[in-house]
Amino acid sequence: xxxSRLTQAASAAxxxxxxxxxxxxxxxxxxxDGLNSALDDELARDDRVFLLGEExxxxxxxxxxxxxxWKKYGDKRIIDTPITEMGxxxxxxxxxxxxxxxxxxxxTFNFSMQAIDHVINxxxxxxxxxxxxxxxxxxxxxxxGASAGVAAQHSQCFAAWxxxxxxxKVVSPYDTEDARxxxxxxxxxxxxxxxxxxxxxxxxxxxVDDSVADxxxxxxxGKAKIMRPGKDITIVAHSKAVETxxxxxxxxxxxxxxxxxxxxxxxxxxxxxxxxxxxRKTHHxxxxxxxWPQHGVGAEICARFMEDQAFFELDAPVWRCCGVDVPMPYxxxxxxxxxxxxxxxxxxxxxxxxxxxxxx
Amino acid sequence: MLRTLSRVSELPIIxxxxxxxxxxxxxxxxxxxxxVTVTNTNQQQHTKQAxxxxxxxxxxxxxxxxxxxxxxxxQQQQLKNHLRFDSRRSYSSSFFGLxxxxxxxxxxxxxxxxxxxxxxxxxxxxxxxxxxxPETTVKLTKDEALKYYTQMQTIRRIETAAGNLYKxxxxxxxxxxYSGQEACAVGMKAAMRDVDNIISAYRVHGxxxxxxxxxxxxxxxxxxxxxxxxxxKGGSMHMYSPNFFGGNGIVGAQVPLGTGVALACKYKGNGxxxxxxxxxxxANQGQVFEAYxxxxxxxxxxxxxCENNNYGMGTSSERASCxxxxxxxxxALPGIWVDGMDVLAVRSATEFAIKYVNEQGxxxxxxxxxxxxxxxxxxxxxxxxxxxxxxxxxxxRDPITSFKExxxxxxxxxxxxxxxxxxKVRKEVDEATALAKGGTELALSHLWTDVxxxxxxxxxxxxxxxxxxxxxxxxxxNH
Numbered sequence: 001x002x003x004s005r006l007t008q009a010a011s012a013a014x015x016x017x018x019x020x021x022x023x024x025x026x027x028x029x030x031x032x033d034g035l036n037s038a039l040d041d042e043l044a045r046d047d048r049v050f051l052l053g054e055e056x057x058x059x060x061x062x063x064x065x066x067x068x069x070w071k072k073y074g075d076k077r078i079i080d081t082p083i084t085e086m087g088x089x090x091x092x093x094x095x096x097x098x099x100x101x102x103x104x105x106x107x108t109f110n111f112s113m114q115a116i117d118h119v120i121n122x123x124x125x126x127x128x129x130x131x132x133x134x135x136x137x138x139x140x141x142x143x144x145g146a147s148a149g150v151a152a153q154h155s156q157c158f159a160a161w162x163x164x165x166x167x168x169k170v171v172s173p174y175d176t177e178d179a180r181x182x183x184x185x186x187x188x189x190x191x192x193x194x195x196x197x198x199x200x201x202x203x204x205x206x207x208v209d210d211s212v213a214d215x216x217x218x219x220x221x222g223k224a225k226i227m228r229p230g231k232d233i234t235i236v237a238h239s240k241a242v243e244t245x246x247x248x249x250x251x252x253x254x255x256x257x258x259x260x261x262x263x264x265x266x267x268x269x270x271x272x273x274x275x276x277x278x279x280r281k282t283h284h285x286x287x288x289x290x291x292w293p294q295h296g297v298g299a300e301i302c303a304r305f306m307e308d309q310a311f312f313e314l315d316a317p318v319w320r321c322c323g324v325d326v327p328m329p330y331x332x333x334x335x336x337x338x339x340x341x342x343x344x345x346x347x348x349x350x351x352x353x354x355x356x357x358x359x360x
Numbered sequence: 361m362l363r364t365l366s367r368v369s370e371l372p373i374i375x376x377x378x379x380x381x382x383x384x385x386x387x388x389x390x391x392x393x394x395x396v397t398v399t400n401t402n403q404q405q406h407t408k409q410a411x412x413x414x415x416x417x418x419x420x421x422x423x424x425x426x427x428x429x430x431x432x433x434x435q436q437q438q439l440k441n442h443l444r445f446d447s448r449r450s451y452s453s454s455f456f457g458l459x460x461x462x463x464x465x466x467x468x469x470x471x472x473x474x475x476x477x478x479x480x481x482x483x484x485x486x487x488x489x490x491x492x493x494p495e496t497t498v499k500l501t502k503d504e505a506l507k508y509y510t511q512m513q514t515i516r517r518i519e520t521a522a523g524n525l526y527k528x529x530x531x532x533x534x535x536x537x538y539s540g541q542e543a544c545a546v547g548m549k550a551a552m553r554d555v556d557n558i559i560s561a562y563r564v565h566g567x568x569x570x571x572x573x574x575x576x577x578x579x580x581x582x583x584x585x586x587x588x589x590x591x592x593k594g595g596s597m598h599m600y601s602p603n604f605f606g607g608n609g610i611v612g613a614q615v616p617l618g619t620g621v622a623l624a625c626k627y628k629g630n631g632x633x634x635x636x637x638x639x640x641x642x643a644n645q646g647q648v649f650e651a652y653x654x655x656x657x658x659x660x661x662x663x664x665x666c667e668n669n670n671y672g673m674g675t676s677s678e679r680a681s682c683x684x685x686x687x688x689x690x691x692a693l694p695g696i697w698v699d700g701m702d703v704l705a706v707r708s709a710t711e712f713a714i715k716y717v718n719e720q721g722x723x724x725x726x727x728x729x730x731x732x733x734x735x736x737x738x739x740x741x742x743x744x745x746x747x748x749x750x751x752x753x754x755x756x757r758d759p760i761t762s763f764k765e766x767x768x769x770x771x772x773x774x775x776x777x778x779x780x781x782x783x784k785v786r787k788e789v790d791e792a793t794a795l796a797k798g799g800t801e802l803a804l805s806h807l808w809t810d811v812x813x814x815x816x817x818x819x820x821x822x823x824x825x826x827x828x829x830x831x832x833x834x835x836x837x838n839h
Contacts, residue, residue: 087616087650094620121610129598131591132810135836190813190839222816269817
């Protein structure tokens with residue numbers, strides 16, 4: 001079932017691309033391969049770059065993101081750590097302070113809670129505390145958000161947690177292009193960057209343009225992407241929720257409503273300009289995320305509207321679609337209902353559009 | 361614990377004993393008595409057993425290497441005639457005085473122009489998983505003596521000034537003083553090479569100064585003014601300089617960070633290493649053991665230094681650690697116990713450790729020391745220990761006094777030179793204190809300066825809106 005939804009989403013994404021005739025010739029690449037090739041490129045480009053984490057080397061990565069890299073780059077560049085997040089995250093930050101460019105993989109971001117002190121207190125704040133003397137060029141990456149059937153401790157989105165802290169940059173790729181371009185930018189960035197990947201999307205193939213394969217293909221951190229243009233309502237999402245938004249857009253299209261889908265790509269900085277511009281056109285906004293509502297990404301976007309002239313462009317209140325405000329249950333049927341699905345997004349869109357929805 | 365006290369010139373027997381002790385861990389561990397061995401001018405040996413564990417301040421076996429004169433008097437009367445330093449008489453107030461006669465025999469000299477001396481460290485090293493330990497007989501030149509004394513005295517003065525500034529409410533927030541522990545930092549710094557690095561915890565004023573920041577850079581940081589080494593933005597615990605990766609306000613966090621610095625050394629192949637310092641309190645943090653483990657697996661050139669000052673805040677080491685032999689707590693990692701009140705012992709151990717970690721991998725070094733002040737300025741430091749205890753250490757084990765007395769006794773430094781250094785240090789620190797007090801804080805725009813090395817935020821948020829443009833003044837060393 002999950003697989004079929006993913007296929008649907010991929011085809012929805014393809015439809016979004018289908019405005020361009022070139023797309024027909026475009027090849028497919030999985031998110032996993034996008035990440036793997038990004039790592040490969042950057043390891044080859046800069047010998048200060050190295051990858052460390054649990055099972056990244058001989059096991060080829062718990063999710064096979066680093067497949068083949070150990071064989072290619074050896075023990076020095078691809079380092080298997082024991083299960084010891086706080087320790088190896090600290091070691092990675094120390095190495096960055098001393099001039100290297102570590103990529104610190106968390107097997108999943110759930111385990112990054114063991115090491116969050118080093119992300120926040122050691123990595124994010126040192127440049128400021130040292131009055132600009134010591135910057136910390138490090139990437140923390142790994143799968144984030146809910147997986148399937150893994151219960152509460154392994155199903156959680158950390159976008160809001162990390163985006164809360166100044167000094168960090170936080171990106172949350174959705175598709176292959178995002179994953180490859182954002183990871184490469186993150187590795188080249190002189191500041192600490194948290195790359196929140198999504199486990200469920202690793203195996204999903206997305207169409208990629210030839211330019212994506214370029215060794216210098218970069219996606220600027222802090223810029224959102226309009227995945228699907230539309231004139232009636234703006235739907236902002238990140239990571240796997242972009243898929244939900246695209247599926248909802250397809251549903252809405254059947255009702256004659258053209259939703260503009262914005263893939264945030266970066267959570268910090270948040271590209272409000274793109275969202276404001278979209279809302280100047282659509283005058284309606286909903287946010288979609290798989291994280292919890294309180295102090296979440298959607299909450300932040302709402303707050304930004306309250307404080308900006310763009311507020312006056314809104315014809316209706318902004319609405320959030322979020323994960324249900326509970327820990328994730330293991331129970332399959334409950335789990336299914338714990339995250340927003342396309343019909344939730346569609347319902348929210350119809351609610352926000354109100355009487356206008358009928359006129360479309 | 362076996363401690364050998366010797367105050368005579370050439371005592372091969374004692375040296376041999378020490379070597380024996382050094383190589384015999386069991387012997388070191390089993391006795392808690394102090395063995396005091398003294399030899400008089402007629403080469404007779406007296407051995408005394410004492411139960412006190414604190415009477416170790418002036419225990420040196422001395423071998424003067426004097427370019428003018430290297431012969432030793434044998435007549436006590438003759439020796440008295442050659443006594444030059446009044447300060448030696450003040451020893452009578454300490455344990456040292458008990459052995460004055462014997463002591464006098466050991467420091468006989470016909471002039472005071474020594475340029476180099478060979479000294480026996482105070483208390484033997486204790487070893488864990490090591491066959492060979494650091495040198496117990498070390499050389500000390502006049503230049504080194506002057507340097508270490510000046511450095512320790514400067515740290516003491518800076519800390520005294522900081523304590524006063526805090527009491528005057530000019531220093532805010534945190535202020536953890538290093539007074540009493542100076543020999544640890546100065547001894548380690550003396551052994552460090554240009555390629556070596558250090559990271560420590562929150563008690564870093566002394567280290568900051570040793571790593572090249574002048575007293576004003578330290579005191580200015582404490583008073584939060586522009587002349588501070590982090591321009592006043594970091595405060596007491598966040599000072600940095602080249603090869604010095606800071607203090608760290610999160611107890612224990614600096615240990616994996618230092619291990620990472622060591623990883624960078626090995627990765628770059630520059631031959632450097634990193635000292636990762638923590639206290640007996642932080643020694644119980646889980647991440648310390650995580651760092652030990654990976655450092656050992658990866659043979660990283662890191663020395664884990666536990667500065668054991670006996671109290672983690674107000675909790676004595678016995679109340680906090682199931683094993684208070686911190687040098688043994690690295691499990692597979694070898695360890696060395698060092699008298700942290702003896703700058704020469706710390707230097708010798710660090711020299712050994714630097715060589716060891718570069719060749720074989722990490723080790724743990726415990727420097728046994730004491731802090732005179734409370735944990736921080738809000739702690740009078742007397743509810744969990746007695747004033748007498750502090751007083752006793754000050755009188756009997758003070759790292760500066762004992763080193764000064766040793767150097768004078770060796771003829772490496774004269775009392776006049778000591779006075780001159782004291783005056784110079786006092787003047788320098790007083791001037792720095794005045795400047796730190798009178799300094800100006802950064803302009804308001806620095807609130808939003810250098811948050812990112814490459815800022816991508818279109819605007820930073822002020823207190824009531826996105827109305828701030830980030831200012832980029834520096835890029836950082838790793839840009």
